[in-house]
Amino acid sequence: xxxxxxxxxxxxxxxxxxxxxxxxxxxxxxxxxxxxxxxxxxxxxxxxxxxxxxxxxxxxxxxxxxxxxxxxxxxxxxxxxxxxxxxxxxxxxxxxxxxxxxxxxxxxxxxxxxxxxxxxxxxxxxxxxxxxxxxxxxxxxxxxxxxxxxxxxxxxxxxxxxxxxxxxxxxxxxxxxxxxxxxxxxxxxxxxxxxxxxxxxxxxxxxxxxxxxxxxxxxxxxxxxxxxxxxxxxxxxxxxxxxxxxxxxxxxxxxxxxxxxxxxxxxxxxxxxxxxxxxxxxxxxxxxxxxxxxxxxxxxxxxxxxxxxxxxxxxxxxxxxxxxxxxxxxxxxxxxxxxxxxxxxxxxxxxxxxxxxxxxxxxxxxxxxxxxxxxxxxxxxxxxxxxxxxxxxxxxxxxxxxxxxxxxxxxxxxxxxxxxxxxxxxxxxxxxxxxxxxxxxxxxxxxxxxxxxxxxxxxxxxxxxxxxxxxxxxxxxxxxxxxxxxxxxxxxxxxxxxxxxxxxxxxxxxxxxxxxxxxxxxxxxxxxxxxxxxxxxxxxxxxxxxxxxxxxxxxxxxxxxxxxxxxxxxxxxxxxxxxxxxxxxxxxxxxxx
Amino acid sequence: xxxxxxxxxxxxxxxxxxxxxxxxxxxxxxxxxxxxxxxxxxxxxxxxxxxxxxxxxxxxxxxxxxxxxxxxxxxxxxxxxxxxxxxxxxxxxxxxxxxxxxxxxxxxxxxxxxxxxxxxxxxxxxxxxxxxxxxxxxxxxxxxxxxxxxxxxxxxxxxxxxxxxxxxxxxxxxxxxxxxxxxxxxxxxxxxxxxxxxxxxxxxxxxxxxxxxxxxxxxxxxxxxxxxxxxxxxxxxxxxxxxxxxxxxxxxxxxxxxxxxxxxxxxxxxxxxxxxxxxxxxx
Numbered sequence: 001x002x003x004x005x006x007x008x009x010x011x012x013x014x015x016x017x018x019x020x021x022x023x024x025x026x027x028x029x030x031x032x033x034x035x036x037x038x039x040x041x042x043x044x045x046x047x048x049x050x051x052x053x054x055x056x057x058x059x060x061x062x063x064x065x066x067x068x069x070x071x072x073x074x075x076x077x078x079x080x081x082x083x084x085x086x087x088x089x090x091x092x093x094x095x096x097x098x099x100x101x102x103x104x105x106x107x108x109x110x111x112x113x114x115x116x117x118x119x120x121x122x123x124x125x126x127x128x129x130x131x132x133x134x135x136x137x138x139x140x141x142x143x144x145x146x147x148x149x150x151x152x153x154x155x156x157x158x159x160x161x162x163x164x165x166x167x168x169x170x171x172x173x174x175x176x177x178x179x180x181x182x183x184x185x186x187x188x189x190x191x192x193x194x195x196x197x198x199x200x201x202x203x204x205x206x207x208x209x210x211x212x213x214x215x216x217x218x219x220x221x222x223x224x225x226x227x228x229x230x231x232x233x234x235x236x237x238x239x240x241x242x243x244x245x246x247x248x249x250x251x252x253x254x255x256x257x258x259x260x261x262x263x264x265x266x267x268x269x270x271x272x273x274x275x276x277x278x279x280x281x282x283x284x285x286x287x288x289x290x291x292x293x294x295x296x297x298x299x300x301x302x303x304x305x306x307x308x309x310x311x312x313x314x315x316x317x318x319x320x321x322x323x324x325x326x327x328x329x330x331x332x333x334x335x336x337x338x339x340x341x342x343x344x345x346x347x348x349x350x351x352x353x354x355x356x357x358x359x360x361x362x363x364x365x366x367x368x369x370x371x372x373x374x375x376x377x378x379x380x381x382x383x384x385x386x387x388x389x390x391x392x393x394x395x396x397x398x399x400x401x402x403x404x405x406x407x408x409x410x411x412x413x414x415x416x417x418x419x420x421x422x423x424x425x426x427x428x429x430x431x432x433x434x435x436x437x438x439x440x441x442x443x444x445x446x447x448x449x450x451x452x453x454x455x456x457x458x459x460x461x462x463x464x465x466x467x468x469x470x471x472x473x474x475x476x477x478x479x480x481x482x483x484x485x486x487x488x489x490x491x492x493x494x495x496x497x498x499x500x501x502x503x504x505x506x507x508x509x510x511x512x513x514x515x516x517x518x519x520x521x522x523x524x525x526x527x528x529x530x531x532x533x534x535x536x537x538x539x540x541x542x543x544x545x546x547x548x549x550x551x552x553x554x555x556x557x558x559x560x561x562x563x564x565x566x567x568x569x570x571x572x573x574x575x576x577x578x579x580x581x582x583x584x585x586x587x588x589x590x591x592x593x
Numbered sequence: 594x595x596x597x598x599x600x601x602x603x604x605x606x607x608x609x610x611x612x613x614x615x616x617x618x619x620x621x622x623x624x625x626x627x628x629x630x631x632x633x634x635x636x637x638x639x640x641x642x643x644x645x646x647x648x649x650x651x652x653x654x655x656x657x658x659x660x661x662x663x664x665x666x667x668x669x670x671x672x673x674x675x676x677x678x679x680x681x682x683x684x685x686x687x688x689x690x691x692x693x694x695x696x697x698x699x700x701x702x703x704x705x706x707x708x709x710x711x712x713x714x715x716x717x718x719x720x721x722x723x724x725x726x727x728x729x730x731x732x733x734x735x736x737x738x739x740x741x742x743x744x745x746x747x748x749x750x751x752x753x754x755x756x757x758x759x760x761x762x763x764x765x766x767x768x769x770x771x772x773x774x775x776x777x778x779x780x781x782x783x784x785x786x787x788x789x790x791x792x793x794x795x796x797x798x799x800x801x802x803x804x805x806x807x808x809x810x811x812x813x814x815x816x817x818x819x820x821x822x823x824x825x826x827x828x829x830x831x832x833x834x835x836x837x838x839x840x841x842x843x844x845x846x847x848x849x850x851x852x853x854x855x856x857x858x859x860x861x862x863x864x865x866x867x868x869x870x871x872x873x874x875x876x
Contacts, residue, residue, distance in 0.1 A: 371714040
């Protein structure tokens with residue numbers, strides 16, 4: 001579908017209130033209807049990517065808002081764009097395309113602003129089944145938000161007001177007479193596609209459409225007709241009568257996330273989703289949007305409006321907003337940090353692929369992951385050091401489960417012992433798993449992410465040993481230092497493609513890595529003794545892998561570069577900056593084992 | 594002393610079995626009365642009243658009740674947090690009832706896990722406890738050091754994907770010895786533990802210290818000895834992200850050379866054992 005416009009769409013015109021609306025339909029008309037409403041300055045083509053993905057399952061309807069795209073503009077323009085008139089338009093379209101059934105409404109930007117009006121006024125009751133809102137608050141809610149902050153201006157509230165006030169600069173500009181029209185029909189209209197591409201990372205192509213200057217000039221009246229009126233006298237009864245899914249792009253340059261803080265008071269059934277992206281998500285994140293719309297509208301179709309909450313066991317974790325429905329692949333997921341990470345993502349409602357060379361352990365992880373909230377989970381028995389097996393895994397995952405949203409390269413093995421007693425085979429083993437495993441993962445799944453072009457995140461489990469030298473762990477530390485630097489370089493390279501890379505550096509964590517660690521230079525009996533001894537020491541330290549998993553999720557949400565976990569790892573990281581000499585001193589110490 | 598224990602074993606065992614069954618009957622009766630809104634304190638009181646009515650007047654420890662994520666001891670910092678709180682039971686919540694009544698001089702210490710309504714995760718945990726019951730008995734019969742068995746149980750839990758939550762108990766014990774208790778008209782309690790029972794445990798500890806064993810089965814060096822004959826209340830406790838499950842029952846260890854006789858569960862007709870058998874039949 002990409003780059004071809006709305007090919008295959010059936011067009012029709014709907015007359016209402018003195019204008020003609022250009023309506024496009026995709027997909028089987030007998031299916032439930034999803035209506036997509038575009039924003040400013042846009043036309044229905046902003047939805048091309050999303051609509052194509054939704055058409056497999058839904059009857060998808062898009063229309064140009066009056067004065068935009070193929071729809072005609074009201075005369076005169078002033079007073080022709082009030083929310084009341086926009087509601088008339090929506091009802092006319094809904095009646096034309098789905099006379100007997102309520103529709104699922106999806107709005108972006110001004111499309112969402114007007115859809116809030118549709119979802120909160122009396123006369124649309126029974127015509128809307130659900131509403132998915134992105135990047136467009138209700139003007140009434142916004143008005144109350146401002147009033148609350150003005151009436152009791154605590155420092156935090158003032159900060160929020162000033163923050164949003166600064167983000168709304170364009171709204172003030174649009175209220176000046178004639179100038180916006182001149183700019184849009186002149187230089188701004190010409191440069192807009194380039195600006196979108198550079199500032200908003202919107203992929204170039206057939207969007208925006210040639211009608212942009214006129215759309216933008218007409219659309220200025222959306223602001224002039226409604227903003228001042230509604231913000232100064234917001235409706236007191238703007239309660240939503242439909243279930244709402246709120247998708248918040250966290251990098252939105254025009255809208256603060258804080259705007260939605262009190263939304264629960266207005267919306268009885270609210271599902272929140274957040275997305276690390278800028279404002280134009282229908283262009284930059286169509287896969288994620290289509291999947292969330294599918295899931296939300298689908299759950300309502302399945303369970304009816306009332307049964308929505310019961311239809312799907314809602315993921316409860318603190319990270320459900322961000323990770324629900326995303327595809328997460330974790331290597332080394334049969335135990336320790338990998339397993340705990342898989343569980344943490346599962347709890348947040350992510351779909352999990354658990355990879356480990358221990359097939360039984362991986363399938364156990366999958367079984368429990370499903371029980372705690374993963375809608376789907378799969379186990380894959382693969383040795384990360386085996387390049388061909390990893391290539392095959394990459395193909396299988398892409399084919400059967402989709403493109404990975406979050407990749408956690410966690411698989412690793414331990415190797416202790418002095419350098420002079422470490423054989424080249426030992427070196428090969430530890431580098432194969434700890435470094436090459438990460439390289440294969442990043443290469444294969446990182447490429448898939450980059451080619452999809454819709455962002456993603458890669459987490460590599462390094463170690464505090466990556467920056468803390470030690471006479472005990474020369475080979476292990478070397479492998480982990482390489483992983484740390486690889487992560488930093490990859491982060492620099494993939495930043496342009498909105499793919500974050502984080503290196504996690506845990507210290508001493510109670511996992512079974514000690515039970516399988518190779519001790520170079522020790523015979524079998526001595527090795528067994530050392531394994532037992534270190535396992536007990538690690539057990540006494542008793543830092544749970546669950547806390548590392550928590551740090552991993554947090555690192556993904558915040559897109560952190562390097563995350564030391566455990567106090568000793570943080571301490572060593574600090575020392576490595578302020579006093580590397582002290583670290584070298586520690587490195588020479590020989591703990592009694 | 595060993596000879597005397599042997600002579601008196603048959604009637605003794607009947608007494609211990611009787612009180613253990615009584616305690617499990619209490620757990621089942623109280624569990625059946627748990628409804629949404631009941632607090633931990635109310636559940637603990639129900640157990641106390643039920644047992645008092647049937648003639649229990651002394652305790653190894655007073656009944657405990659844990660609901661929700663307290664079954665996995667989430668955020669437990671100090672031992673006082675073991676005591677029942679005002680936490681209310683909600684549909685789907687897991688719960689654990691743990692009680693140790695003394696009846697006619699015999700002690701039981703049992704743990705009963707369940708959930709209110711539907712909780713597939715907790716079902717999984719309950720089913721996975723079976724492997725631990727088998728592992729513990731097998732390794733005790735092999736006369737492996739208790740500390741080693743403790744570590745094997747912990748390893749099995751890790752393999753299953755769970756955390757060892759009996760580590761949260763005092764001294765991190767997976768089991769402790771129980772014995773007959775002298776019946777006194779007045780037996781005060783210290784932090785919920787009966788003084789008569791504590792006296793018995795203390796005297797065991799003193800004896801054990803001289804002979805190189807401990808009545809507490811812990812991960813520490815003082816438990817690095819083969820199983821000591823006597824009655825052990827064994828309580829493996831699994832935890833998984835805010836859901837916990839345990840059973841607790843008496844394991845009899847003797848000094849017999851016959852492996853079958855050297856260790857056995859006091860009673861195989863208990864709710865959790867019956868549940869596993871039913872699940873096997875269903876499968």
